[in-house]
Amino acid sequence: MTTFNDRERAFEAKFAADEDLLFRITARRNRLLGNWAAEQMGLTAAETDSYAKSVVQADFEEAGDEDVIRKLLGDLVSAGIEIDELGVRSALEAKMAEARRQYIEEAN
Incomplete structure (x- = not known):
């Protein structure tokens, strides 16, 4: 039983x-x-x-990315920037890839 408990703890830690x-x-x-x-x-x-800090905080409003997308889209449109939801989602995906790359580079 100890082996099972050890595996369970290892899984939970991972x-x-x-x-x-x-x-x-x-x-x-x-x-x-x-x-x-x-x-x-x-x-x-x-x-x-x-503003960047406010975007980070906006992500805590609800689970998922919809809160961030809603904030960015609203702020950009209010500022007179011509962008749609697809444009914001594309930026979100690009920045996720960039964030992963940065994190990996820092880890090495």
Whole structure:
């Protein structure tokens, strides 16, 4: 029975580590998205930093990416940027790939 318990603990530890990694990469992605959107809107460096933080915080409103997409789309359209939901989703995917790449590079 000890072997089974050891395997169960190892599985739980790996699951927790994987979830932590995904959380970190997603937070980085959201910061990159915030920087991208701020650039589109022509924000200053100080405004960009504040806006990127607000995008990271927006992800805590509900599970999934819909809260972030809704925030970005609303803010960009309000700023007069011509973009649709597909454009925001494309940026989200590109920034997720960039966040993963950055994380892997830092780990090595």
